[in-house]
Amino acid sequence: MGADPLDGKGWGLILKYVLNYQTPLDLAFQALSDPTRRAIMERLAGGPATVSDLARPLPMSLPAVMGHLKVLEDSGLVRSQKVGRVRTCRIEPKMLSEAEVWIGERRVLWERNLDRLGTWLDETKSEGEQS
Amino acid sequence: MTVQIAVKRSVVHGSFTITRNWPHPPAKVFQAFADRDAKDKWFAGGPDLTRLSREFDFREGGREHVAGRWKTGVVSTFDSIYLDIVPNERIVYSYTMHLDDRKISVSQACIELKPDGEGTKLIVTEHGDFLDGYDDAGSREHGTNFLMDALGKSLEA
Numbered sequence: 001m002g003a004d005p006l007d008g009k010g011w012g013l014i015l016k017y018v019l020n021y022q023t024p025l026d027l028a029f030q031a032l033s034d035p036t037r038r039a040i041m042e043r044l045a046g047g048p049a050t051v052s053d054l055a056r057p058l059p060m061s062l063p064a065v066m067g068h069l070k071v072l073e074d075s076g077l078v079r080s081q082k083v084g085r086v087r088t089c090r091i092e093p094k095m096l097s098e099a100e101v102w103i104g105e106r107r108v109l110w111e112r113n114l115d116r117l118g119t120w121l122d123e124t125k126s127e128g129e130q131s
Numbered sequence: 132m133t134v135q136i137a138v139k140r141s142v143v144h145g146s147f148t149i150t151r152n153w154p155h156p157p158a159k160v161f162q163a164f165a166d167r168d169a170k171d172k173w174f175a176g177g178p179d180l181t182r183l184s185r186e187f188d189f190r191e192g193g194r195e196h197v198a199g200r201w202k203t204g205v206v207s208t209f210d211s212i213y214l215d216i217v218p219n220e221r222i223v224y225s226y227t228m229h230l231d232d233r234k235i236s237v238s239q240a241c242i243e244l245k246p247d248g249e250g251t252k253l254i255v256t257e258h259g260d261f262l263d264g265y266d267d268a269g270s271r272e273h274g275t276n277f278l279m280d281a282l283g284k285s286l287e288a
Contacts, residue, residue, distance in 0.1 A: 106257060
């Protein structure tokens with residue numbers, strides 16, 4: 001069915017939450033703020049690749065590419081494995097798990113509700129409370 | 132009009148905590164959870180949801196129910212049972228969420244109210260089991276595209 005109760009605005013709020021709080025996604029966003037690293041991610045989205053495969057089309061030295069790969073690995077977006085002298089990189093799909101999407105969605109619903117509750121509390125005078 | 136779709140069974144476990152501080156005493160905040168009219172002002176609604184049905188029985192063993200239609204046409208249904216109520220201090224309830232006929236989650240929520248000077252510190256903790264996933268979530272492409280889209284939007288902002 002694929003329908004979702006959150007319209008575009010809802011996803012925007014989730015994004016706002018994700019961007020405003022310290023989450024593992026912070027590192028991922030930082031890692032993706034660089035065009036070379038985005039190019040590497042796009043290449044890896046097609047399947048695993050060796051470091052030299054990844055470096056070949058890039059206009060920079062191998063150590064520079066390895067520096068970018070380290071940022072991607074530290075962010076959790078990419079993981080690599082060395083077999084013999086060949087290091088192979090792949091995207092780590094767990095970075096954006098269903099759980100994170102779900103928790104983000106449920107959190108946003110709570111945040112919206114609590115925003116409304118806070119407003120309601122401010123606007124409602126209870127007994128004995130000074131205006 | 133019922134279409135049978137094979138459902139891939141799965142469970143994802145998650146939990147989170149939200150904290151708020153308000154300059155209002157715990158008794159007043161508790162009332163916003165305990166009184167139906169007060170709760171209707173802020174819970175499970177807002178301008179995007181058209182209320183379809185509502186039940187509210189705030190006592191241990193009592194049930195609460197909200198069903199509403201979102202602008203997208205999807206009907207979401209919240210069914211809960213109150214398991215623990217300590218006036219002005221704590222509320223624990225367990226609930227299911229449905230989207231249309233699909234049960235998407237079973238959760239437990241704990242609301243704690245702690246005095247904080249003249250005001251209240253509110254702590255919401257949820258543990259949930261998210262059932263049977265989104266349609267194609269979890270694929271590498273999906274995750275990557277989500278990140279890329281999110282990044283793009285963040286750069287536009």
